[in-house]
Amino acid sequence: MFNYYLRLGLRSLKRNAVLTALMITAIAVGIGAAMTTLTVFRAMSGNPIPQKSSQLFAPQIDNWGPDRPEGLSSDHLEFQLSYTDAMALMKARAAKRQSALMATRFALRPSNPGQKPFKVFARAAYADFFPMFDVPFKYGGPWSAADDENRAPVTVITRETNDRLFGGANSIGKTIRLDNDNYTVTGVLDDWHLIPHFYDLGIRPFGDSEGVFLPFTRAIDKKMPPTGSTNCNSDVDPGFAGLLQSECVWLQFWVELPSAADAEKYRTFLNNYAAEQQRLGRFHWPPHTQLRDVTDWLAYRHIVPNEVHILILVSFGFLLVCLMNAMGLMLAKIMGRAGDIGVRRALGASRGAIFMQCLIETGIVGLAGGIVGLGLTALGLWAARSLLTKEFVALTHLDLTDTGLTVLLAVAATVAAGLYPTWRAAHVQPAWQLKAQ
Amino acid sequence: MEVRPILSAMRRNKFGALLIAAQMAVTLAFLANAITLIEQRTAWSDRPSGVDEQNVFVISTDNMEHSADLAARQAADEAALRSMPGVLDAYAANMYPMEGGGWVETVSLTAKQKIGNATAAYYMGDQHALATLGLRLVAGRNFTAEEIVDRGELDQVDKGGVIVTKALAEKLFPSGNALGQSIFVESDEKSSPIIGIVDRLQGPFTVATGLLSTFPEYSVLAPLRLLSPSPQYMVRTQPGQLDAVMKAAEAKLLALDDNRILRGQSMLQIRAAAYRGDHGLIILLVAVCTALLIVTAFGIIGLTSYWVALRRQQIGIRRALGATRQAIVRYFQTENLLIAGAGTAAGIACAIALNLWMVRSFAMVRMDNSRVFLGALIMLLLGQAAVLWPALRAASIPPALATRGG
Numbered sequence: 087m088f089n090y091y092l093r094l095g096l097r098s099l100k101r102n103a104v105l106t107a108l109m110i111t112a113i114a115v116g117i118g119a120a121m122t123t124l125t126v127f128r129a130m131s132g133n134p135i136p137q138k139s140s141q142l143f144a145p146q147i148d149n150w151g152p153d154r155p156e157g158l159s160s161d162h163l164e165f166q167l168s169y170t171d172a173m174a175l176m177k178a179r180a181a182k183r184q185s186a187l188m189a190t191r192f193a194l195r196p197s198n199p200g201q202k203p204f205k206v207f208a209r210a211a212y213a214d215f216f217p218m219f220d221v222p223f224k225y226g227g228p229w230s231a232a233d234d235e236n237r238a239p240v241t242v243i244t245r246e247t248n249d250r251l252f253g254g255a256n257s258i259g260k261t262i263r264l265d266n267d268n269y270t271v272t273g274v275l276d277d278w279h280l281i282p283h284f285y286d287l288g289i290r291p292f293g294d295s296e297g298v299f300l301p302f303t304r305a306i307d308k309k310m311p312p313t314g315s316t317n318c319n320s321d322v323d324p325g326f327a328g329l330l331q332s333e334c335v336w337l338q339f340w341v342e343l344p345s346a347a348d349a350e351k352y353r354t355f356l357n358n359y360a361a362e363q364q365r366l367g368r369f370h371w372p373p374h375t376q377l378r379d380v381t382d383w384l385a386y387r388h389i390v391p392n393e394v395h396i397l398i399l400v401s402f403g404f405l406l407v408c409l410m411n412a413m414g415l416m417l418a419k420i421m422g423r424a425g426d427i428g429v430r431r432a433l434g435a436s437r438g439a440i441f442m443q444c445l446i447e448t449g450i451v452g453l454a455g456g457i458v459g460l461g462l463t464a465l466g467l468w469a470a471r472s473l474l475t476k477e478f479v480a481l482t483h484l485d486l487t488d489t490g491l492t493v494l495l496a497v498a499a500t501v502a503a504g505l506y507p508t509w510r511a512a513h514v515q516p517a518w519q520l521k522a523q
Numbered sequence: 524m525e526v527r528p529i530l531s532a533m534r535r536n537k538f539g540a541l542l543i544a545a546q547m548a549v550t551l552a553f554l555a556n557a558i559t560l561i562e563q564r565t566a567w568s569d570r571p572s573g574v575d576e577q578n579v580f581v582i583s584t585d586n587m588e589h590s591a592d593l594a595a596r597q598a599a600d601e602a603a604l605r606s607m608p609g610v611l612d613a614y615a616a617n618m619y620p621m622e623g624g625g626w627v628e629t630v631s632l633t634a635k636q637k638i639g640n641a642t643a644a645y646y647m648g649d650q651h652a653l654a655t656l657g658l659r660l661v662a663g664r665n666f667t668a669e670e671i672v673d674r675g676e677l678d679q680v681d682k683g684g685v686i687v688t689k690a691l692a693e694k695l696f697p698s699g700n701a702l703g704q705s706i707f708v709e710s711d712e713k714s715s716p717i718i719g720i721v722d723r724l725q726g727p728f729t730v731a732t733g734l735l736s737t738f739p740e741y742s743v744l745a746p747l748r749l750l751s752p753s754p755q756y757m758v759r760t761q762p763g764q765l766d767a768v769m770k771a772a773e774a775k776l777l778a779l780d781d782n783r784i785l786r787g788q789s790m791l792q793i794r795a796a797a798y799r800g801d802h803g804l805i806i807l808l809v810a811v812c813t814a815l816l817i818v819t820a821f822g823i824i825g826l827t828s829y830w831v832a833l834r835r836q837q838i839g840i841r842r843a844l845g846a847t848r849q850a851i852v853r854y855f856q857t858e859n860l861l862i863a864g865a866g867t868a869a870g871i872a873c874a875i876a877l878n879l880w881m882v883r884s885f886a887m888v889r890m891d892n893s894r895v896f897l898g899a900l901i902m903l904l905l906g907q908a909a910v911l912w913p914a915l916r917a918a919s920i921p922p923a924l925a926t927r928g929g
Contacts, residue, residue, distance in 0.1 A: 108825060112818055119811060153637040193587045193784055203784055205585050266588055311676060311752070315624075321710055324678035392732050392885040393804050396560065399881070400811050403553045407546050407815055411822035414542040418829030506538065 088446070095447035098423065105419050106451065109412045113455025116408025117496045118462025119401040125463070125488060126470050127398050130292065130390045134280040138220060139380035143181075143341050143349060144285075145356055147171050148374035149333050149363075150319045163376055164317060165288070165387070166335040169306075171359075176212070180355045181341035182348065183214040186302055188337050189289055190310040192264035194298070196251050206247065207313065208264070209286075209296040210305035216242070216273075218342045219285070224248075226258040226273035229301060233272075237307040241269040242299040248274045262298070267308070269300060282389050284380050286338045288314040291389050312336050353377050405499070412451070413503035420444055420507045424514050431516035441512040448504030449497055456496025463492060529858045532834075539826050544866035547902050550819045551870030552877045555898035557808045559878070559890040564805050567731045568798035570739070572620040573688075573723030575657025576790040578611075578762055580769045581619055582776065583755040585784040593750040594673050596780070603775055604756055605651075609764040610772070614651040616757045617676075617749040618644075618727045621790075621797040625727030627735075630695065630743065631707040634714070641694050643687075643741040644726030645709065647674075647749045653686070653721070655759045661689060662702050663719035670746040679709060683746050684718030690740035692720050708743050715745070729797040732886040765789055816905055823909035827855060831917040838917055839924030848918035855914035856907060863906035867899045874898065 099106040133139050146163040149171060154162065167175070172186040187209060194206040215221070216228035225248075229240040241262060248257055261268040282291040309326040318334035329336070343349045353375070360373030378386055420427075427440055533540050584600075597615050604613035618625035626646075629639030646652070649671040653660060663686070670683040685708065692701035705714035724742040728735040760768040769787040776785055831838070838851060874895050881887035 105825065108821055112821070115814060115818065119814070191585075193585045195587055203587060205784055321712065322677070322679060324680075325675070326677060329677050391800075392887070393800065395885045396881065396887065397804070397807060399885075400553055400557065400808065403549055404811055404815055404818075407549050407822075408818055410542055410546045410549070411818050411825075414539060414546070414822050415825045417539060417542070418826055422829060422832060510538075 087442075091443045091446040092450070094443055095450050098419075098447060099450060102419060102422075105415055109415045109419075109451050110454045110458060112408045112411045112415070113452065113496055113500055114458035114462055116405035117456060117459030117492060117499075118466055120405040121459065121463040121488070121492045121495075122466030122470060123394070123398045123401040125467060127390065127394055129281065130394060131384070132281065133381060133384075134282055134284050135219065135380060138342075141342055141344050142218065142380050143343055143352070143377045144383050145175065145339055145341060145352070146376040146378075147356065147360055148371070149335070149369065151369065151371040154319055161376070162374065164335040166315070166317070167337045167339050168333050168335050169330045169337060170333075172337045172339050174359060175339060175341075178355065178359070181343050181352055183218040183342040184340070185212040185215040185218060186337050186339050187211050187215070187285060188302065188305060188310075189286055189296065189313045190305055191313050192298070194247075194251075195263045197261075197263070198251075201251075204250075206264075206297040207294065208298045208300055208305075208310075210300055210302040210310065212302050214342075215299070215340075218340065219280075222276040222278055224274045224276040225256045226271070229272045234301050234303055237303040238301060239267055239269045239304060240272050240301065242273040242275065243271055244275045244295075244297050245277055247297040264298065264300070265308075269298075282384065284384055285340055286314065287384075287387050287389055288338075306330070349377060349379075409499050409503045412455070412500060413507065416448060416451070416504045417507040417510070420447075420511045424511075427511055427514045428516045431514060437512040440514070441508055444504070444508040444511045445501060448501050448508065451504075452497035452500025453493065455500060456493035459496050460489060460492050463488075526857065526861070529854065529861065533858065533861070536830060539830070540862050543823055543826055543862050544869065546819050546822050547863055547866030547906065548870035548873050550815050551867055551895075551898050551902045552873035553815060554812055554901065555870075555874040555890060555895045556878050556881065556887070557812045558894050558898060559888055561805050561808050562894075563888045564731060564801040568729075568801045570725065571723060572725040572790070572794070573656070573658055573721065574620055574725075574790055575759060576794060578765055579656060579757060579759045580765055580772075580787055580789040581616075581755055581757055581793065582769070582772055582785060582787045583753070584776065585753045586780075587782040587784075593675075593752065593754075594748075597748070597750060597754050599779060600754070600756060600776055601651075603779055604758055604772055607768065607772060607775060609761050609768040611759045611761060612651050612655040613756055613758040614648050614655050615748060615751075615754045616652070617647040617747075617751075619755075619757060619790075619793070620725040620727060621729050621793050622727040623729060623797060627726075628708050628743065630691070630741075631711065632695065632705075634707060635711050636707065641691060641741055642738045643691055643708070643743050644724075644728075644738070646724065646742055646744040647747040648744055649746070649748050652744060652757075655757050656724070657759060658724055659722040660686075661720050661722050663717070665719060666746040671748055672746065673748045673750055675750055680747070681710075681713055682715055684716040685746070686719035686721055686744040687717055688724050688740055688742045689720055689722055691742060692717065694741060706743075708745070729801075731801060816901075819902075820905055820909040823859065823906060824913060827859070827910050827913040828916070831855070831913050831920075834917075835920055835924060838920045839922055842920065842922035842924075851918040851920075852911075852914045855910050855917060859906045859910040860903070863903050867902050870902065871895050871899055 135142065147167060148163050149168050150164065176184060176186055190208050190210060192206050192208050193203055195203040212234050213228045213231050224245055228242060229238065233240050243262065248254060251257070251262060252260065257271050257274060260271050262271060279295065283295055316334050316336040318332060320333060322328045322332040322334060341352065343352050356375040356377060357373045360369060360375050363369045364371070364373065430440065601613055601615060604610055625644060627642060628645040630641045630643050631639045650666040650668050653665050672680050672682055674680045687701065695701060695706065696704055701717050702720060703716060705716050707714050723740065724744065726739055726742055730736055758768070758772060769789065773785045773787050841851065874890070878887065878890040882889055
């Protein structure tokens with residue numbers, strides 16, 4: 087029976103090719119627009135580290151108190167930590183793993199004199215950074231805790247940097263020159279692109295990430311200027327020493343807390359720390375701290391631009407209009423065939439049979455719309471990619487789920503839109519139609 | 524035109540009429556908001572920066588070796604740039620308009636003030652800054668060479684009088700007596716008098732929403748020379764010579780010291796990059812709105828054609844009874860006007876509700892009522908245009924059809 091209906095459906099669609107084409111186009115364009123924005127949105131709001139996002143936390147400590155510039159944050163907490171607080175947390179080692187982080191940049195001079203020097207973004211971190219964030223290594227591994235302690239000139243480089251400097255060869259033990267100093271390579275990363283770059287959202291959360299890593303202690307020792315934002319609430323003494331002593335916030339900090347109990351303990355620890363600072367006279371306000379895991383952190387930082395939300399809204403509004411349109415056309419089409427339906431009913435077809443037949447017909451339209459829509463989505467993403475940075479490319483591709491989802495959405499939406507016309511068709515009065523003939 | 528028969532005919536096709544009205548309502552809701560957003564972003568990205576953008580470029584340097592005497596090297600670079608043919612002036616800047624990120628300070632009127640009076644972009648430059656950027660001084664004077672103080676990025680130093688933008692001057696001193704007044708900027712203990720006011724100098728931030736977009740025209744220019752391991756120089760050229768001079772300037776600086784990475788960018792390139800997102804949004808919105816209008820128009824054409832087909836016989840009878848072609852066309856036009864009128868009325872309400880919601884949730888701009896009415900007018904005209912073709916087809920139905928039947 088299904089095959090028969092399918093044939094009938096196709097025949098009926100062919101009979102009114104313009105109307106059919108209009109319906110399919112309307113659905114395809116709507117689906118294409120909606121799926122394109124949705125895919126971009128999912129890439130931007132995705133969980134960058136799903137296997138561990140509930141175990142990684144960013145602590146916040148209110149070190150400015152109630153007097154602060156207006157509008158910086160909604161909850162009287164800064165996004166970053168001061169050097170004083172970051173060092174206190176590092177020293178306490180109250181979490182399984184922890185690392186203060188800072189972004190900086192170097193001029194990297196390749197040892198090959200034929201290669202031109204280039205600018206490279208660098209991430210200063212503790213050795214814990216790599217196991218904490220499940221960073222994959224191609225060669226070697228992180229530097230040691232002793233290197234952290236000794237402010238050693240060691241580095242981990244990304245695969246891209248390694249390709250550029252060493253042609254992709256194993257470069258463990260080789261040195262690279264960053265500004266004035268030589269650094270020994272201890273590890274080369276495998277492909278590792280976190281989008282968004284949750285551990286430091288202050289600089290290009292979706293953009294290029296760092297090309298080299300070095301011990302945090304080393305960066306401080308070399309007085310490396312931080313890239314990214316440094317926010318201060320009061321006058322600062324001159325020089326790097328002034329920055330280190332100040333209440334300026336400029337460092338990111340992440341901890342790994344494997345269980346909920348650990349997180350609870352760490353919250354208490356943070357509050358005790360702030361209370362102690364109050365007792366010591368540094369804070370003139372009661373403890374105010376916060377601990378957020380990766381997903382909470384991303385939501386808290388509102389990293390998906392408003393423009394993307396607006397575009398999603400607009401594109402789904404567009405899909406709605408397209409579906410209403412298809413619905414109207416379908417109504418026109420099915421009711422235009424009221425005569426045929428009347429004949430079939432008079433010849434003994436049940437309401438259910440008519441309903442099924444029309445349902446299959448709308449299903450075909452939905453399927454065709456979905457497939458064309460898929461093509462349009464691919465086209466839309468291709469356009470979006472040219473507007474976005476290259477890191478997005480990997481994320482804005484259509485995977486199997488997306489493909490299935492697109493087609494399913496198209497069929498479901500079309501069939502839903504076709505329900506009323508179909509219902510109307512099933513209620514065609516055979517006698518009335520035949521009389522009118 | 525008699526409306527009653529149209530209404531009673533419509534009652535037999537409630538669902539179709541409702542579909543068209545709903546489609547028009549949703550289209551209008553998005554159209555009016557999109558127009559608002561497009562207008563806002565166009566205005567935002569077209570604002571003049573105050574800089575002579577046609578003739579100014581930035582040259583950023585990254586040094587391999589951290590030189591001990593940053594001041595000497597910077598002075599040598601500046602002197603070299605200024606001596607070049609085709610160069611009007613040059614100076615070392617801490618940041619430039621539309622850079623994307625930059626230095627912000629709160630500005631206060633009294634010492635040790637807890638909450639500042641304004642937030643402003645904090646530019647540093649010497650006596651060459653005004654001429655290099657091409658800023659227009661509307662009151663007061665420029666810095667003198669003696670007033671310029673060298674400083675490192677992290678060193679707060681005592682500084683002399685500052686130059687502010689007109690917008691900031693008016694914000695701080697609404698009565699218009701800003702010149703000569705003292706303000707606290709960067710330091711909350713030592714004040715600086717306002718010695719000059721420039722017409723315009725846009726801040727470095729370009730995001731159209733959020734905190735950083737709330738003070739786009741508030742800037743302070745302090746008489747400071749930032750000594751940086753990676754200085755950036757602003758250069759203004761003779762009109763029309765920018766490209767050639769930019770290339771020559773890179774070569775000249777490399778000849779002085781090739782142990783660095785240089786990157787030249789014209790202000791026009793910087794502007795294009797800064798507003799790429801806004802322009803992308805505008806293009807997307809225009810595309811989606813056009814598609815929306817087309818789809819809605821086809822929806823109207825499709826359904827009206829169906830109604831025409833449905834009523835062929837009645838139309839034939841009407842024609843046979845003496846109705847003119849114009850009367851038939853007018854019938855469908857009036858019918859569409861009624862449907863579109865209802866849809867547009869609902870659409871106006873939807874547009875306003877959608878706008879209020881987006882203002883709250885996505886920092887959308889408030890919509891001007893005139894934009895809703897503009898959208899409504901577009902919808903009514905679209906309806907009339909779309910219905911014309913099926914209406915004309917209906918008018919061409921011969922009266923003889925009435926006698927034939929079927």
